[in-house]
Structures are given as structure tokens and as C-alpha cells.
Amino acid sequence: PWPDTVAIYLKGLVVGDPGEKRLVARMVRRTVIRYCLLAYILCIRQLSVRLKKRFPSMHELVKTGIVRADEAGRIGEEESSNIFSSNWWMPLKWSVEILNKAKQEGLVTSAPGYSHMLGRLSEFRARLSEVATYVYLPVPLVYTQVVHLAVYVYFAVSLIGEQWIIWRQPGDEEVDLYYPIFMTVRFLFIFGWLRVAETLYNPFGEDDEDFELNELLNRHFKVAMTIVDENEEHPELKKDIFWNQADPELIENPELDIEEGFGDIKEDFIFK
Numbered sequence: 147p148w149p150d151t152v153a154i155y156l157k158g159l160v161v162g163d164p165g166e167k168r169l170v171a172r173m174v175r176r177t178v179i180r181y182c183l184l185a186y187i188l189c190i191r192q193l194s195v196r197l198k199k200r201f202p203s204m205h206e207l208v209k210t211g212i213v214r215a216d217e218a219g220r221i222g223e224e225e226s227s228n229i230f231s232s233n234w235w236m237p238l239k240w241s242v243e244i245l246n247k248a249k250q251e252g253l254v255t256s257a258p259g260y261s262h263m264l265g266r267l268s269e270f271r272a273r274l275s276e277v278a279t280y281v282y283l284p285v286p287l288v289y290t291q292v293v294h295l296a297v298y299v300y301f302a303v304s305l306i307g308e309q310w311i312i313w314r315q316p317g318d319e320e321v322d323l324y325y326p327i328f329m330t331v332r333f334l335f336i337f338g339w340l341r342v343a344e345t346l347y348n349p350f351g352e353d354d355e356d357f358e359l360n361e362l363l364n365r366h367f368k369v370a371m372t373i374v375d376e377n378e379e380h381p382e383l384k385k386d387i388f389w390n391q392a393d394p395e396l397i398e399n400p401e402l403d404i405e406e407g408f409g410d411i412k413e414d415f416i417f418k
Contacts, residue, residue, distance in 0.1 A: 147273035149182045149366055153373035155263040160245075162253050171253045174244055175374035181237035181244075182270060183367055184213050188224060188234035189274045193282070194350040194359050212367075213237075229278045238271050290347065297340055304329055 156178055162171035187207065191197040201207050203225065204218045213221070221233045242264065245254065254260045308326045350357060387402070388394040 147186070147270050147277075149179060149186070149270065149370045150373065152182055152263075152266045152270055153179050153370040155259070155266050156374050159256060159259040159263055160248055160253050161255075167251075167253065170251070171248070172374075172376060174248045174253060176371065178241045178244055179370045179374050180212060181241045182267070183363075183370065184217075185234050185237040185271070185274065186366070187212065187363065188221070188232060188237070189229070189278055190350070190359060191224075192227065192229045192232055192234070193278065194357075195352050196350075196359050197363070200360060229282045234274070234278075235271065238267060241267060293340070293343075297336055301333060301336075304332075 153175075156175040160171050160175050160178075162168040184207075187197065187201060191201055201210075204213070204221070204223055207213050208215050208218050217237075221236050224232060224234075226232065245260070245263065245267075248254050249260055254263075308329050350359065387399065
């Protein structure tokens with residue numbers, strides 16, 4: 147699951163009047179999105195080898211700043227490999243409680259918007275649960291063993307069965323021997339599908355074809371925190387070049403000065 151939708155709802159609905167309330171609203175937004183990312187890490191860390199190596203214990207998470215020491219103490223050590231005994235859901239519970247308090251304090255004024263925001267949090271939790279259940283309840287090992295055995299035995303027998311026995315009597319016609327093209331095609335297709343199935347069996351490993359969760363987590367953290375924060379003002383509101391055009395076309399306009407707008411762009415906001 148991606149936290150972008152939750153971050154957008156927080157940015158649009160959790161607001162405050164200039165002054166102390168605006169500061170509190172900013173803390174609420176940042177804390178809720180931090181808790182969402184913490185739940186993401188605690189859940190996927192149980193499944194992913196890469197995240198497990200990056201965050202082997204709660205101590206490493208505390209050092210990154212994604213969780214405070216007092217919060218880590220309430221969650222626990224999280225050293226068990228059993229996803230059902232994990233407390234990864236606890237930060238999401240705190241998020242709901244913080245949003246309830248924010249609504250009571252007037253930081254969330256729209257009741258329908260508040261309901262939709264809780265719905266986005268519930269969807270985020272549901273998608274994490276789906277990933278956890280998918281990985282924790284995999285295909286039984288005997289199924290994969292039977293498939294591998296069937297494929298290997300089939301081609302071992304085919305290697306013998308596709309050979310030709312030259313048994314000719316005097317006067318028999320000449321037999322044209324040919325290369326087993328169709329058997330070769332079957333071999334390539336079936337073994338290719340078998341390798342694809344092995345890759346899909348555990349997409350959270352360390353192979354090149356598996357999910358690059360470290361980069362994905364870095365992206366989620368950067369984008370979500372940027373959305374909910376107040377780092378900069380939005381661009382100045384101006385009329386676009388298509389103003390009053392009855393039939394606008396998206397074509398190149400040589401008269402536009404593109405160098406003027408690119409002077410202040412920072413590399414921090416360019417995702418590579």
C-alpha cells in the first residue's frame with residue numbers, strides 16, 4: 147500500500163487557524179503519517195529479507211527517528227517471526243485516536259471528510275493485512291515439490307522417449323530422422339514458467355526480480371512527509387497559456403521562456 151492518499155486527505159482536512167492551532171495541526175499530520183509508515187515497516191519487516199536486514203530490531207528503528215523510544219517500548223521488541231503476534235497495527239490505532247482528538251479540538255471541521263479520512267486509514271490497514279496474509283499463508287511446500295518432480299520426470303522420460311530406434315529389415319523404406327523441435331519448445335516454455343513461478347513464490351526476497359522495498363520505503367517517507375508538511379508555498383496563481391482558447395492544443399510554444407522557471411528548482415524534489 148502507498149501512503150500518498152492518506153497524506154493528501156490529512157493535508158486537506160487537518161487544518162488550523164494561524165497560530166497555535168496551525169502548529170498543532172501540522173504535528174497531527176506529521177505524526178499520523180509517521181505512524182502509517184511505522185506500521186508499514188513493522189508489517190513488511192516480518193516478510194521482507196531486505197527490510198529485516200535494514201531494521202533487525204526496534205533499536206535501529208528508534209535510531210532512524212521513525213519511532214520514539216517511549217513508543218517503541220509500548221509496541222514491544224517485535225522479534226517474533228509470527229506476523230499474527232506482531233503489534234504492527236498499534237500505530238494505526240494511535241492514528242485514529244489522534245484524529246479523534248483533533249476533531250474534538252476543531253482541527254477537522256468536515257464530518258464527511260473525517261469519515262473518508264478514517265476510511266483511507268482502514269484501507270491502508272486492510273492492504274497491509276492482505277500482504278501479510280498472502281506471505282504468511284503461502285502455497286504448501288509439498289505442492290512446489292510435486293510440480294518440480296513432475297517437470298523433471300517428464301523431461302527425463304521425454305529425453306529417452308523422443309529418441310529413435312533404427313530397426314530396419316531388408317527392403318524397408320529409408321526413415322528420415324529429425325531434430326525434436328517441439329520437445330525443445332515445450333522444454334523452454336515449461337521451464338520458463340517454472341522459473342517465473344519460483345520468483346512469484348516469494349516476491350520479498352533479495353533477488354533482482356523481487357521488490358526493492360528499501361527504495362520504495364525511502365520514496366514513501368519522502369513523498370508522504372513532503373505532502374503533509376508546510377515546507378513551501380504553492381506556485382503563484384496565474385492564468386495559463388490556454389486561457390480563453392476554445393480548442394486548446396498541447397503543442398510546443400517557442401515563445402515561452404523555459405529557462406526562467408527552472409532557475410530555482412532544487413534537486414531535492416527530483417526523484418531519480
